[in-house]
Amino acid sequence: MSVVLVYGMWLGIGLTLPEVTVLMPMQIMYFVALFTAVAWARDRRAMLVVVAACVLAMFSWVIWMFAVQQGMENILEEYPTRADWPGTVEPYLANAIYQFVMNVAFFGGAVVAGQMQWNGARRRQLLADQAVTIEKQADALTDQAVVAERVRIARELHDVVAHHVSVIGIQAAAARRVLGRDPARAEEALVTIERESREGVAQMRNLVGTLRAVPDGDPRSASRSPEPGLADLPALAAADHDGLDTAFRQVEEPPGIAAEVPEPMGLSLYRTAQEAMANVRKHSTARSATVTLRVVREAADPAGERFAHGFAEVEVLDDGRPRHGTSGSRLGLLGIRERAATHQGVVEIGPRATGGFRVRVRLPLPAPDPAPAALETRTEAAR
Numbered sequence: 001m002s003v004v005l006v007y008g009m010w011l012g013i014g015l016t017l018p019e020v021t022v023l024m025p026m027q028i029m030y031f032v033a034l035f036t037a038v039a040w041a042r043d044r045r046a047m048l049v050v051v052a053a054c055v056l057a058m059f060s061w062v063i064w065m066f067a068v069q070q071g072m073e074n075i076l077e078e079y080p081t082r083a084d085w086p087g088t089v090e091p092y093l094a095n096a097i098y099q100f101v102m103n104v105a106f107f108g109g110a111v112v113a114g115q116m117q118w119n120g121a122r123r124r125q126l127l128a129d130q131a132v133t134i135e136k137q138a139d140a141l142t143d144q145a146v147v148a149e150r151v152r153i154a155r156e157l158h159d160v161v162a163h164h165v166s167v168i169g170i171q172a173a174a175a176r177r178v179l180g181r182d183p184a185r186a187e188e189a190l191v192t193i194e195r196e197s198r199e200g201v202a203q204m205r206n207l208v209g210t211l212r213a214v215p216d217g218d219p220r221s222a223s224r225s226p227e228p229g230l231a232d233l234p235a236l237a238a239a240d241h242d243g244l245d246t247a248f249r250q251v252e253e254p255p256g257i258a259a260e261v262p263e264p265m266g267l268s269l270y271r272t273a274q275e276a277m278a279n280v281r282k283h284s285t286a287r288s289a290t291v292t293l294r295v296v297r298e299a300a301d302p303a304g305e306r307f308a309h310g311f312a313e314v315e316v317l318d319d320g321r322p323r324h325g326t327s328g329s330r331l332g333l334l335g336i337r338e339r340a341a342t343h344q345g346v347v348e349i350g351p352r353a354t355g356g357f358r359v360r361v362r363l364p365l366p367a368p369d370p371a372p373a374a375l376e377t378r379t380e381a382a383r
Contacts, residue, residue, distance in 0.1 A: 004050060004054070027106070030106075030107075030110075031106065031107075031109075031110045032110075034051065034054070034055075034107060034110035034111060034114065035110045035111075035113055035114040035117070036114070037050065037051055037114065038051060038110070038111050038113075038114025038115055038117075038118065039113075039114035039115075039117035039118050039121075040117075040118070041118075051111065055107055055111075058103070058107065059103065155335045155338070155339075156271070157204060158332070158335065159271050159274060159275055159332070159335065160200060160203045160204055161200065161204065162275070162278050162332060163200075163274050163275070163277075163278045164196045164197065164199060164200030164203075165200070166278045166281055166282050167192065167193075167196045167239075167240075167278075167281070168193050168196050168197060168200075170281055170282075171189040171190075171192045171193045171196070171240075172189070172193060174186075174189045175189035175190055175193070192240050227263070227267045228267065228270045228271075228274075229261075229263055229266035229267055229270055230258055230261055230266040230269060230270065230293060230295075230312075231266075232270055233248060233250075233269075233270060233273055233291060233293055233314070234248045234250075236270070236273060236274060236277065236291070237273075237277075237291040243287075244280065244281060244286065244287065244288065244289055245287060245288035245289070246277075246288070246289050246290070246291065247288075247289075247290045247291070248290075248291045248292075248293075249290065249291070249292040249293070250292075250293045250294075251292070251293070251294040251295070251296075252294075252295050252296075253295070253296045253297060253298065254297060257295045257296070257297050257310075258293070258295045258312075260295075260297075260365070260368070261295060261312045261365070262366065264343075265312060265343055265363050266312075268339040268340070268342070268343060268361075268363065269293070269312060269313075269314040269361065269363065270314075271335075271336075271339060272314050272316075272336050272339065272340075272359065272361045273291050273314050273316055275332040275333075275335065275336055275359075276291075276316035276336075276359040277289065277291070277316060278332070279332060279333075279359075280316070280318045280320070280357075282323075283322060283323055284318055284320035284321065284322060284323060284357060285320040285321055285322075285323050286318035286319050286320025286321075286356065286357070287319060287320065288318065288319050289316060289317065289318040289319075290315075290316070290317045290318075291314070291315075291316050292313075292314070292315045292316075292317070293312075293313070293314055294311075294312070294313040294314075294315070295310070295311075295312045295313075295365075296310045296311055296313075297309070297310040297365065297368070298310055306344065306346075306364050307362070307364050307365075308364075309364065309365045309366060309367050309368065310364075310365040311362050311363060311364055311365055312362075312363050312365055313360065313361065313362040313363070314360070314361055315358065315359070315360040315361075316358070316359045316360075317352070317356060317357070317358055318356050318357050319355060319356045320356060320357065321351075321355075321356075321357075322357075333349055336349070336359070336361060337349075339361075340361050340363065343363040343364070344363075344364055345361055345362055345363035345364065346361075346362050347360070347361050348360040348361075
C-alpha cells in the first residue's frame with residue numbers, strides 16, 4: 001500500500017509540477033519505497049504485481065514526458081542541425097538511451113537490493129527454524145536414549161528377579177520336603193535362600209538406584225557397583241542349582257583373548273547364561289547342564305563381514321525336555337534375542353536333535369586394537 005501511495009503521489013506531482021519529481025529528496029523517497037516493498041512484503045505474488053504496475057507506470061510517464069512534452073522540443077532547439085551534435089549519435093536518441101539506462105539502474109537497483117534483503121531475512125529465519133528443530137530433535141533423542149536405557153535396566157531387573165526368585169522357590173520347596181527327615185539338607189537349602197535373597201536385593205537396589213537417579217542430579221548418588229561379566233560365568237555355573245549337575249568350559253583362541261571382550265558384550269553374555277540356567281531349573285527335566293564360553297579372534301564368517309574379527313559366544317546345553325505346565329511368559333527369551341540384536345549377534349534357541357535344549361548366542365568381536373601389535377613390531381625391530 002505504501003509504494004502505491006508514493007508512486008501515485010509521484011504521478012500526480014509529475015503531471016502538475018514535473019520539476020519537483022527530479023529533486024534528490026523525492027528520488028530517495030521513490031527508491032526507499034520500492035526497496036521496502038520488495039524487501040518486506042509478505043505476499044510475494046501481490047508484491048510482484050504491485051511493483052510491476054508501479055514500474056510500468058513510471059516508465060510510461062517518463063516516455064510521455066520525454067516524447068510529448070518539452071523533452072523533444074528542447075533537444076531539437078539546442079541541436080537543430082547535424083553539425084551542432086556533440087557526438088556521432090543523434091542527441092535525441094542518446095538522451096533517450098541515457099534516460100532509459102539511468103531509470104533501469106535506479107529502480108532496478110531498488111528491486112535487486114530489496115530482493116537481496118528479503119533473501120537474507122528468509123535465510124536467517126530458516127536458520128533459526130532449523131536451530132529450533134535441531135534442538136527439539138536433540139531433546140527427543142536424549143529422551144529416547146533415557147527411555148531406552150531405562151528399558152534396558154528394566155530387563156536387567158527382570159533377569160535378576162527371575163534368577164534369584166527361581167532359586168529361592170526351588171530351595172524353599174526342597175527345604176519343605178526334607179525338613180522333617182533331613183534337617184541338615186533343609187538347613188543348606190535355607191542358607192542358599194538367604195544368600196540368593198541378599199544378592200538379589202543388592203542387585204535390585206543397584207538397578208533401582210540407577211532408575212531413580214535424575215539426569216541433573218549427582219551421578220554419585222546412584223550405585224556404581226560393577227556389572228557381572230565373563231569372569232563371573234564360572235561362579236554362575238558352579239552355584240547350587242538344586243541338584244542340577246553343572247559344568248563350565250572356556251575356549252579361547254588365542255589364549256587370553258577373553259580379556260579383550262568389551263564389558264557391555266560380556267554383560268549380555270552373562271545375562272544370557274543366567275537366563276538360560278534359570279529356565280533349565282524352572283522349565284526343564286534336565287539333570288545336567290553345561291555352560292560353554294568361546295572367544296575366537298579368527299574370522300568365522302567367510303561369506304560375510306559380521307564375524308570378520310572373530311566372535312564371543314556363550315552356549316548352555318542341557319539333557320532334559322520341557323516340563324509340562326511351566327511355559328512361563330517367554331520374556332526371558334525375548335530379552336536374550338534383544339540383547340543379541342543390540343550387538344548384531346545371532347541367536348539359536350531350541351531343542352537339539354540328540355535330545356536336550358540349546359541356548360546359544362554369538363556376538364561379533366570388534367576390530368582388534370592396532371596399538372599393541374604396532375608396539376610388538378617395533379620391539380622386535382629394535383631387537
